[in-house]
């Protein structure tokens with residue numbers, strides 16, 4: 234029987250029920266839950282010696298195949314090349330990018346090990362769907378093992394403009410590896426254009442208006458498949474959570490005041506410091522909101538071993554503390570900064586209880602939080618989404634208030650406008666947003682990609 238075989242570095246805690254953080258784990262889990270299949274990835278464990286066999290575990294329709302990493306692999310492949318080189322570069326932060334040859338070698342070696350693990354159980358007819366920047370060379374490694382199955386790749390992050398990619402050591406090889414897949418999927422047309430731009434600038438190939446690509450003597454499809462959410466499920470979950478103890482406690486703590494919410498991994502791409510400054514601007518320039526509204530930022534730490542991530546928490550705490558110090562009163566705090574995770578159900582309830590969803594990344598492949606916030610609103614009394622123009626989601630979510638996150642004063646003023654928006658306008662905007670999210674949910678995303686992959 235033909236199976237969908239998903240491969241990614243991070244796999245969601247499928248059987249354990251913990252909250253999967255990060256768009257990849259959330260999106261893939263929802264896609265696999267519906268249709269079943271195999272999911273191979275890193276177990277999250279670090280071991281002393283390279284284990285020779287992956288572990289297989291089955292949860293309902295999903296079989297999870299887990300590989301452990303050694304400390305050296307974790308340091309070079311995951312922290313080193315994937316998150317120390319590719320992540321900053323793909324998020325336009327060449328200033329934060331670091332590179333070393335041992336890291337690149339570790340990256341290549343782990344991709345080879347993932348390919349060998351797959352080779353052990355792939356069957357004729359399987360469709361292999363590889364996810365994200367950790368595993369770009371996997372197709373090349375699989376082809377070297379004589380695997381002739383259809384291979385698809387989906388990049389969850391932005392694909393940078395050619396001028397930026399040119400700064401990444403090994404860029405030509407990366408693009409050649411991408412061109413080895415049969416289907417190369419991106420979040421938005423802007424990302425497809427970045428890929429096409431590189432091929433043109435470097436005179437390596439072309440992509441036509443139908444996404445048919447030719448480069449390095451190969452042909453492939455390059456197209457946008459914006460990832461989405463399980464819209465219907467979230468709508469129900471958010472409504473079910475309305476009377477939950479967590480939401481009741483949150484509302485009681487607000488004592489009738491309005492809440493603005495932000496939910497992100499603590500990543501420099503998310504624009505958190507500027508977001509806090511936008512909130513400061515709201516209270517500074519629009520004093521009528523002092524004592525009337527609070528901002529709650531949920532931001533659990535991520536990739537803490539990398540020095541690029543170490544200062545963010547400190548910086549955020551400093552700014553939140555300063556603003557709270559300047560504006561708080563004995564019975565009101567302007568900012569609540571929380572650095573832990575919550576279950577997806579609890580988050581759904583928190584989104585619904587919030588009058589504003591504040592999603593202001595400096596750049597983001599998609600940003601599922603923006604879509605989740607919209608789906609969780611009460612259609613009769615919906616909140617307003619304030620969304621960065623640099624999130625992939627801004628290409629789709631026309632009913633949002635689109636802002637430039639670098640101009641935090643304007644973002645603060647937009648917040649003031651959003652807090653005063655009439656019920657009629659809020660409903661109208663929410664309807665536009667929901668029409669899109671009902672039509673294009675995670676199932677539509679998966680089906681579109683699978684259809685492209687099946688198309689010989």
Ligand code: ADP
Pocket residue numbers: 252253254255256257259496497498531532533573574575576577580599600601602603605
């Ligand atoms: P990224 O993939 O860069 O982390 P996204 O916004 O696309 O950004 O995806 C983040 C996902 O992780 C969302 O589904 C969100 O609900 C989830 N998430 C983020 N922070 C938390 C948290 N503190 N607790 C639970 N889930 C979280």
Ligand code: F6P
Pocket residue numbers: 243254255256257258365389390535536
């Ligand atoms: O969705 C973007 C993403 O980078 C995923 O690739 C990744 O799994 C997730 O965010 C969380 O990051 P990490 O896997 O490094 O914890």
